[in-house]
Amino acid sequence: MMTVDPVRWGGAAAAIAAYAGMCLALLRARRAVHQDSGGAHADWLVAYASQTGTGEALAGHTVATLRTGGLSARALSVEQLDEATLRGAARILFIASTYGEGDAPDSAARLARLLDQPGMALGQLHYALLALGDSSYANYCGFGRRLDAALQARGAQALFARVEVDRGRGAAIEAWQHHLSHLAGTSDAPDWSAPGYGHWRIAARRLLNPGSAGAPVYRIDLLPAEGELPAWEAGDLVQVSAPGDPDYPREYSIASTMAEGRLSLLVRLHARDDGSVGLASGWLCREVQESAPVLLRVRQHSRFRIGENAARPLILIGNGTGIAGLRAHLKSRADAGQARNWLVFGERNAAHDHFCADDIAAWRKAGMIDTLSLVFSRDGAAERYVQHALAAQAAQLRSWVDEGAAVYVCGSLHGMAGAVHETLESVLGGDTLAMLDESGRYRRDVY
Ligand SMILES: Cc1cc2nc3c(=O)[nH]c(=O)nc-3n(C[C@H](O)[C@H](O)[C@H](O)COP(=O)(O)O)c2cc1C
Numbered sequence: 001m002m003t004v005d006p007v008r009w010g011g012a013a014a015a016i017a018a019y020a021g022m023c024l025a026l027l028r029a030r031r032a033v034h035q036d037s038g039g040a041h042a043d044w045l046v047a048y049a050s051q052t053g054t055g056e057a058l059a060g061h062t063v064a065t066l067r068t069g070g071l072s073a074r075a076l077s078v079e080q081l082d083e084a085t086l087r088g089a090a091r092i093l094f095i096a097s098t099y100g101e102g103d104a105p106d107s108a109a110r111l112a113r114l115l116d117q118p119g120m121a122l123g124q125l126h127y128a129l130l131a132l133g134d135s136s137y138a139n140y141c142g143f144g145r146r147l148d149a150a151l152q153a154r155g156a157q158a159l160f161a162r163v164e165v166d167r168g169r170g171a172a173i174e175a176w177q178h179h180l181s182h183l184a185g186t187s188d189a190p191d192w193s194a195p196g197y198g199h200w201r202i203a204a205r206r207l208l209n210p211g212s213a214g215a216p217v218y219r220i221d222l223l224p225a226e227g228e229l230p231a232w233e234a235g236d237l238v239q240v241s242a243p244g245d246p247d248y249p250r251e252y253s254i255a256s257t258m259a260e261g262r263l264s265l266l267v268r269l270h271a272r273d274d275g276s277v278g279l280a281s282g283w284l285c286r287e288v289q290e291s292a293p294v295l296l297r298v299r300q301h302s303r304f305r306i307g308e309n310a311a312r313p314l315i316l317i318g319n320g321t322g323i324a325g326l327r328a329h330l331k332s333r334a335d336a337g338q339a340r341n342w343l344v345f346g347e348r349n350a351a352h353d354h355f356c357a358d359d360i361a362a363w364r365k366a367g368m369i370d371t372l373s374l375v376f377s378r379d380g381a382a383e384r385y386v387q388h389a390l391a392a393q394a395a396q397l398r399s400w401v402d403e404g405a406a407v408y409v410c411g412s413l414h415g416m417a418g419a420v421h422e423t424l425e426s427v428l429g430g431d432t433l434a435m436l437d438e439s440g441r442y443r444r445d446v447y
Pocket residue numbers: 049050051052053054055056097098099100101102103105132133134135137138139140141142167168413446447
């Protein structure tokens with residue numbers, strides 16, 4: 001799915017065609033997902049547990065294929081799958097990705113709880129499962145496999161064997177499509193091709209942390225090689241296809257808003273133990289010349305967009321390059337005049353690693369950051385990490401959440417996201433945190 005036909009890379013006409021294709025494919029997939037979220041009855045449910053949107057897009061394609069054969073189908077996030085729907089459904093196609101170290105995506109907490117309930121019997125259910133994962137992780141497709149086992153243990157009957165997709169590779173997706181065509185009784189399946197990459201160029205590249213004890217971080221500003229910026233929202237991601245590894249695009253959070261007129265990324269140069277640099281980050285930060293094309297596509301990341309939290313106070317928590325996703329949110333909040341923002345950001349040394357310091361200072365001065373908690377782990381203060389800052393301000397954390405705040409976390413999975421989760425749980429209580437999660441008020445972009 002993620003491979004790109006090299007013939008298309010040739011010229012401007014091809015880039016425009018690819019871009020138009022991308023718009024159409026995205027539009028089609030999203031229309032299929034969103035038109036159907038109203039709860040109308042459908043014979044086939046396509047339930048996706050997706051963190052960064054791949055599974056959601058595949059759910060849209062799946063629905064479109066079933067409908068081509070005249071079946072009634074609708075897509076829904078597993079967050080919306082309640083007990084009555086699960087117990088009553090005759091046919092569900094699950095699409096499940098895996099995160100962390102074999103963990104379920106955040107959106108799957110409710111489903112996991114439902115399947116754990118004693119007495120949950122699903123003998124009425126016929127299902128199939130598309131598991132998304134990456135075989136370089138120890139727990140390849142861990143959540144998809146556990147979900148499959150749990151459904152079987154509850155008596156649900158598989159329509160066909162689980163299909164596993166390694167890093168979005170096309171052959172497995174074709175196998176899934178093939179099964180769907182059988183179910184739908186049609187060979188006339190809609191086009192599932194991935195959105196094409198656009199050609200971009202680097203407009204500016206700047207080292208943000210000279211003298212840092214950590215690896216170098218670059219701010220990279222990009223513009224389309226031709227034409228207009230594509231649409232995105234704060235929280236969205238890009239995929240970059242590096243020349244040495246075109247089948248395995250790297251994802252980065254977008255640090256800028258469309259209104260700023262450029263797409264900015266914060267990229268940390270990945271250094272290996274032997275001193276060599278990571279293939280994609282080395283290419284982006286050091287090698288690619290300003291005149292050379294960068295193949296890039298924007299990906300909607302619904303779970304990290306502002307969505308229904310636009311009018312709520314926002315607690316933004318992150319470390320390192322995680323400031324990228326938080327910056328885009330802060331910028332769009334500042335532009336919208338929404339000032340109830342509490343930024344909790346951590347890095348190593350204030351002197352070298354205070355990313356986006358000028359923006360943060362300007363927003364603070366303009367009254368657009370209500371509370372600012374900066375922690376630098378190597379500057380000798382008692383509060384070393386973001387979780388310590390949160391724990392130290394437990395009363396304010398509780399009162400913001402009581403007022404309706406949403407919590408957005410962006411940055412490292414290891415060391416940060418887990419510790420922040422535990423702190424939120426101990427300050428707010430497990431039930432409140434679960435409520436925030438289920439109601440879309442706790443959102444994470446962690447990697
Ligand atoms: C931080 C992170 C951790 C991941 N952990 C795993 C893992 O433990 N096992 C696995 O098979 N895939 C893992 N993956 C790969 C994702 O499951 C895969 O990229 C999937 O296509 C994402 O689908 P989604 O966009 O629908 O969430 C991980 C990806 C990220 C970014």
